[in-house]
Amino acid sequence: MTRPVTDPTEAAALRSESHQLPQLHEPRNPGMALDTDWVARVQANTSAIERRAATLPGRRSLKKAHQAAWLLRAITLIDLTTLSGDDTEGRVRRLCAKARQPVRPDLLEALGMGPITTGAVCVYHEMVPTAVRALEGTDIPVAAVSTGFPAGLSPFRLRLEEIRESVAAGASEIDIVISRRHVLTGDWAALYDEMRQFRDACGEAHVKAILATGELGSLRNVARASLVCMMAGADFIKTSTGKESVNATLPVSLTMIRAIRDYQDATGVKVGYKPAGGISKAKDALTYLALMKDELGDRWLQPDLFRFGASSLLGDIERQLEHHVTGRYSALHRHPAG
Numbered sequence: 001m002t003r004p005v006t007d008p009t010e011a012a013a014l015r016s017e018s019h020q021l022p023q024l025h026e027p028r029n030p031g032m033a034l035d036t037d038w039v040a041r042v043q044a045n046t047s048a049i050e051r052r053a054a055t056l057p058g059r060r061s062l063k064k065a066h067q068a069a070w071l072l073r074a075i076t077l078i079d080l081t082t083l084s085g086d087d088t089e090g091r092v093r094r095l096c097a098k099a100r101q102p103v104r105p106d107l108l109e110a111l112g113m114g115p116i117t118t119g120a121v122c123v124y125h126e127m128v129p130t131a132v133r134a135l136e137g138t139d140i141p142v143a144a145v146s147t148g149f150p151a152g153l154s155p156f157r158l159r160l161e162e163i164r165e166s167v168a169a170g171a172s173e174i175d176i177v178i179s180r181r182h183v184l185t186g187d188w189a190a191l192y193d194e195m196r197q198f199r200d201a202c203g204e205a206h207v208k209a210i211l212a213t214g215e216l217g218s219l220r221n222v223a224r225a226s227l228v229c230m231m232a233g234a235d236f237i238k239t240s241t242g243k244e245s246v247n248a249t250l251p252v253s254l255t256m257i258r259a260i261r262d263y264q265d266a267t268g269v270k271v272g273y274k275p276a277g278g279i280s281k282a283k284d285a286l287t288y289l290a291l292m293k294d295e296l297g298d299r300w301l302q303p304d305l306f307r308f309g310a311s312s313l314l315g316d317i318e319r320q321l322e323h324h325v326t327g328r329y330s331a332l333h334r335h336p337a338g
């Protein structure tokens with residue numbers, strides 16, 4: 001049995017906070033010349049960042065009464081992902097069906113909501129044509145992880161070619177992986193040049209720069225790599241491939257979000273943020289949304305400036321929404337992603 005939302009405050013909150021909002025399209029980041037003095041000035045106070053990150057879970061910047069609304073919003077910000085060696089066309093088609101209809105219609109109806117979709121579907125290059133076909137008639141973008149994901153150590157010309165092929169196959173977003181060694185050796189010119197060439201190869205497709213922060217050694221390196229990728233024209237900076245031993249964390253997120261703020265202060269350009277890897281719980285999604293709201297403001301709660309990279313988050317959010325509507329939890333296996 002579903003329980004319709006009758007509390008007028010709650011119903012109004014759901015309508016104003018969670019509807020699939022009209023798509024905003026932030027102008028792309030054109031990038032700028034590499035400014036090595038600025039890069040050298042960037043520091044990160046690790047203990048202060050960790051202290052602040054520890055206070056984030058459980059903060060109430062998103063009102064509890066409006067939690068269902070925020071969870072629906074979170075769904076519209078998910079890059080629904082499958083990146084496994086055993087991916088099949090069938091799995092990708094099921095994932096795309098989920099992206100089209102991420103929440104059961106009876107739950108949406110009980111919440112007084114119209115249809116919503118996820119922010120994008122994210123797959124390996126080989127699966128792009130299947131995803132594009134399965135999403136025909138929607139405006140859900142297909143994102144491809146290209147450039148020798150996840151290590152990014154294939155020959156450079158092949159990485160560029162992979163981007164071009166993914167774009168030709170219909171991907172409108174490309175998640176590239178940077179060469180971690182350029183960061184670890186402080187070769188900012190090499191990182192800038194690589195990122196610039198990746199962006200050029202993307203053409204009109206938007207480019208997300210995966211930093212693989214778990215392999216960069218320090219938060220200062222994360223901050224500097226974020227800045228260099230933005231200088232080279234990244235539309236989004238993304239934490240992780242999901243394959244590193246440490247993926248998205250709150251300290252890394254604070255560091256990258258503050259780099260985005262500094263870049264905006266200096267250039268006027270807004271760059272998007274995508275935490276990815278290991279985000280699988282609805283409460284973690286709410287913590288991230290609160291963090292974006294606190295640090296960058298509401299504008300970064302829209303799909304053109306914020307995405308979750310996640311393969312299993314949607315299932316937990318659906319369970320929480322079901323609980324909100326029916327008062328009961330169902331088993332997680334009843335909410336498969338793909």
Ligand SMILES: O=C[C@H](O)COP(=O)(O)O
Binds near residue numbers: 122240241313
């Ligand atoms: O980019 C997205 C990540 O690969 C997803 O990671 P996850 O499977 O831990 O959610």
